[in-house]
Amino acid sequence: MNAYGSPADDALRHHGDAEVRGAGSGLTDLAVNVRSGTPPAWLRERLAASLASLAAYPDSGPARRAVAERHGLAPDQVLLTAGAAEAFVLLARALPARRPVVVHPQFTEPEAALRDAGHRVERVLLRPEDGFGLDAGAVPPEADLVVVGNPTNPTSVLHPAAALARLARPGRTLVVDEAFVDAVPGERESLVPLLGQLPGRTVVLRSLTKTWGLAGLRVGYVLSDPQTVRTLAHQQPLWPVSAPALVAAQVCSTPDALEEAQAAARQFAADRDHLRKQLAQLHTAGLSEATPTPEGPFLLVGHPHAAALRDRLRALGFAVRRGDTFPGLGPEWFRMAVRDRATTDRFTAALHRALETLDTPHAPSGR
Template sequence: MPFDHPTAGRGPGDAGVHDLRHHGDAEASDGLVDFAVNVIGDGPPPWLRDRIAATLDGLGRYPRAEHDAHARGTVATRHGRAPDEVLPLAGSAEGFALLPALRPRLAAVVHPGFTEPEAVLRAAGVPVARVLTDPADGHALDPRAVPAEADLVVVGNPTNPTGVLHPADDVRALARPGRVLLVDEAFADAVPGEPESLAGDAGTEGLLVFRSLTKTWALAGLRAGYALGAPELLARLAAPRPPWPVSTPALEAIVACCEPEALSAGDQKARELSAHRVSMAAALAGIEGVAVQPSHAPFLLLHLPDGTGHGVRQRLREAGIAIRRGDTFPGLGPDHVRVAVRPPELARRLVDELDAALRALVVPA
């Protein structure tokens, strides 16, 4: 697992050849079947919609301290933490935007991974070392590859877009005195039982965990999530926030999604999604020339035959299907694509159209 250390020839704002601010929503145009975005479903279930809607009559008032406290307390109970170890967020993206407040001297970001943390850090002038996982090793995490001098390390678990679920002990091994270890667990609740989550780990020094409610509960438009960490670390992270950063509806969503009934329903959704992923991965792997990265997440990373990536994405769009390009992720190339796991009837359409696109593009030798 090599790393790309900042050099004098690369400015802190240089993202290299990768468009770090490109995300799947840019490809999910109206009218297309959406395999580009990892949100599960078109919107929240009726019970959650009703909980959120019930807050609307109170929108004439600013979010109240008791709402924030209720959200912190519910999340704390959900993860076995203390309330002051919880920071409600307007989605994980807000947490990433706050990272420069930690004043890191060198940030190490494990790639391929979600690109927004690196984009934020570079924009703030923070030097970034890219730690690239090895596809030959299944993109496994090697803690020894992270530069010792990094005082901020960012890793996803499961990692987007590879879907790799790193053992908790390997992730925990990245922690050390004087370092903040940020684990992005945006997709952790898509893994039945959340076996490798560090969300309940209050004993690891410098550990910061971000959780999102966007994916499982289809709340991308609401922006709701939270951070977990030591109170003093959360205070440093939150220092530049404006007043009332999380809306009343988002605070209610945080509470609703962390209550026992929701946790049970979410785990059932995770089990259904896992079954869909297994069948979808097998069908995609049956297409000649397509390599499927094993995944524990609600998406699959595909490696297409050399030179076909752009043409496949174009042909699929013409067929009414959006998929996520992979070449904006450091460590991947133009023939990588990411596809969201969908129910069998939609997955079958993707498989058929992808097979047809490749047959049209790949000329037999």
């Protein structure tokens, strides 16, 4: 299904942190998809040590080389950015696009950045009845820039790399947002191994925010061909990434850090299974999962009265992320981050109480 977004749609700028901002210390945060207990102590120590060198201008060379080695690429295929969000802005400003398409539901910043750059954005809306799986045939052949998330926020769908590869074609820029792929064991279905092998231009975006708890530091990177990296870099100001952020990019690319990230990904998978088992006991209360096989560190859940449920959960001390600000979703959806089992048990107990207090009768969700 195709649809054009309205430039007046302020919902694109709503993010999970708004659900907990100013809420006080008593609210358990399941609205933001950042791994709890991060950044780890060793990373905080490295960041603290980097403050001694703040008098010097940042040198991105060591970090670029570390990231390149981590992915088996050349340094000139890496562009470090102030978070993945900056990369979306650079892409919107630097690359020509007569017919840009964003595959939704997904993270809304790519579309917002394209609109801000003056583009008229076309949406391809994946269908809940298909489990929000990717239909490459739904993307117009004339689209010359296509953006898709993998695994996709908020649906937790991990699209097969082969399906993503079918979106590549001469004259098209394919942008794959892999901000959460390091939370997938083995980084399965990443498009990085196919860089340089697909027709057209391929751009992969990564973020250190989610696994390492660095949302406040702002660090991510672009992986692509050298010419695309140079084109995007020309849109950046001088020294766009701070020295501490460069240190983070470098040390989070070491073998020890990658091993820790994979251990965290395996733990996410186990904790997600526990959460799903708990939620399955509530299906008769009208609750349903959006995705048959979720692979991200979060779940999208539907209920006919999700907005009322969110309010009741908030009163019980839990914040979840509303779903209706994502194009293609309505008020019957909300997203929750995967947490440890103890937190999940407390949350699902609160969810059970919230469901019991709903005044309106439960009904099938229609998915």
